Amino acid sequence: MRPAFAVGLVFAGCCSNVIFLELLVRKHPGCGNIVTFAQFLFIAVEGFLFEADLGRKHPAIPIRYYAIMVTMFFTVSVVNNYALNLNIAMPLHMIFRSGSLIANMILGIIILKKRYSVFKYTSIALVSVGIFICTFMSAKQVTSQSSSGENDGFQAFAWWFLGIGALTFALLMSARMGIFQETLYKQFGKHSKEALFYNHALPLPGFIFLASDIYDHAVLFNNSELYQVPVVGVIVPIMWFYLLMNVITQYVCIRGVFILTTECASLTVTLVVTLRKFVRALEAVRLTSPSFCTQTEASPSALGSGCVLISRFGSQGLLSSPRVWCVYSTIWSYSLMGLQ
Numbered sequence: 629m630r631p632a633f634a635v636g637l638v639f640a641g642c643c644s645n646v647i648f649l650e651l652l653v654r655k656h657p658g659c660g661n662i663v664t665f666a667q668f669l670f671i672a673v674e675g676f677l678f679e680a681d682l683g684r685k686h687p688a689i690p691i692r693y694y695a696i697m698v699t700m701f702f703t704v705s706v707v708n709n710y711a712l713n714l715n716i717a718m719p720l721h722m723i724f725r726s727g728s729l730i731a732n733m734i735l736g737i738i739i740l741k742k743r744y745s746v747f748k749y750t751s752i753a754l755v756s757v758g759i760f761i762c763t764f765m766s767a768k769q770v771t772s773q774s775s776s777g778e779n780d781g782f783q784a785f786a787w788w789f790l791g792i793g794a795l796t797f798a799l800l801m802s803a804r805m806g807i808f809q810e811t812l813y814k815q816f817g818k819h820s821k822e823a824l825f826y827n828h829a830l831p832l833p834g835f836i837f838l839a840s841d842i843y844d845h846a847v848l849f850n851n852s853e854l855y856q857v858p859v860v861g862v863i864v865p866i867m868w869f870y871l872l873m874n875v876i877t878q879y880v881c882i883r884g885v886f887i888l889t890t891e892c893a894s895l896t897v898t899l900v901v902t903l904r905k906f907v908r909a910l911e912a913v914r915l916t917s918p919s920f921c922t923q924t925e926a927s928p929s930a931l932g933s934g935c936v937l938i939s940r941f942g943s944q945g946l947l948s949s950p951r952v953w954c955v956y957s958t959i960w961s962y963s964l965m966g967l968q
Contacts, residue, residue, distance in 0.1 A: 635900055637884025642904045645877035651870045653712055655852070660709025661838045662845040663874060668705075668828045668835070670875045671882065675825025687826065689816045694826040697812075700805040702831035706838075707798040714791030731803035739807055824882065 652659050676682065687694065736742040809823065835842065848867070855866035881904070888900060 631888065634884045634887035637880055637887065638900055638904050641877045641879070641881030641884060645874060645881060648870045648874040648877065652867065652874060655867065656845060656848055658713050658841070659845045659848075660712055661706070661835075662842045662849075663871065664705050664709050665835050665838070665842055666871055666875050667878050668832060671824065671879060672829035672832060674879070675821070675829060679821050679825045680829075687822055688819045689812055689822065691826075693812055694823070694830060697805060697808060697823070698827055698830040700801055700808070701827045702834055704798045704802045704805065705831075707794050707801075711791045711794040711798070714787050714794060716788065716791035716795065731799045732806055735800070735803045735807055739804075 649663070652663060679685070733742075733744065737744075813819075849871065850865055850868075852865040852867040854863050855869050856863050857869060885901060
């Protein structure tokens with residue numbers, strides 16, 4: 629029951645999260661820093677109260693290892709959010725981040741000297757094809773939308789190319805962080821909730837360097853139109869309401885991932901997280917551009933096929949939980965039907 633409940637939290641939280649993120653970005657495309665700061669602050673405060681016991685509980689893993697992990701985690705979060713400022717469409721942003729399986733496999737082969745089955749290599753190839761199709765069609769959109777002037781077109785494409793580089797860097801850094809976490813958990817045991825707290829609390833001083841941008845967007849949020857919150861009846865600027873809902877749904881999603889790490893094997897957790905990004909990508913496609921959706925329908929098909937193939941033919945032949953396998957298959961089929 630708990631794994632199914634956790635999967636529900638992950639998809640409910642993350643799929644609703646992308647809606648509020650899109651509402652924020654559509655109004656203020658450069659608001660990534662204030663969104664990241666709000667998410668980090670909320671999770672850090674919650675962890676300080678309930679996990680660290682107001683600072684009285686000593687960490688099971690030495691702080692110096694968390695400092696390394698936090699540096700990577702903070703870099704990945706900032707770079708991923710900043711990529712939205714570099715002419716990167718939200719659907720491409722979400723689908724590109726679904727390539728975590730590829731990055732993890734590549735770095736696992738290089739660093740941990742791992743070897744995988746033919747089915748896993750085939751599934752990773754399908755995921756790669758899906759990301760390539762989406763990236764290629766996004767590039768065509770950038771050039772066609774900027775065809776008014778040759779210089780403008782080149783400049784737009786240059787920013788887009790820089791955004792692709794930023795997403796690639798963040799993807800590889802995230803995979804490296806996952807491998808680093810895996811080695812830490814083998815050495816000190818699994819302390820996922822503790823890691824969640826320190827990964828969000830220790831980077832908070834780094835936002836000092838982004839304080840000016842955060843303050844500017846806070847002013848913009850204050851000047852947005854007023855909105856009466858349902859049920860409670862409180863009137864607040866609508867951008868602050870969107871931000872609050874984004875933070876809450878992000879927390880729900882992360883809590884679901886935490887429950888999964890304690891209830892399921894690491895393969896199941898990785899698949900759920902990847903499929904979460906996949907479904908968010910489909911949702912972002914529908915929210916932003918139907919034409920982008922029809923042009924790239926082969927991309928999510930390949931991504932979904934790759935994920936399902938991994939889940940069906942994992943290292944143990946079958947997933948240990950048929951219920952979770954049914955969830956994967958249902959989400960994949962529903963997502964493909966939604967593209968037609």
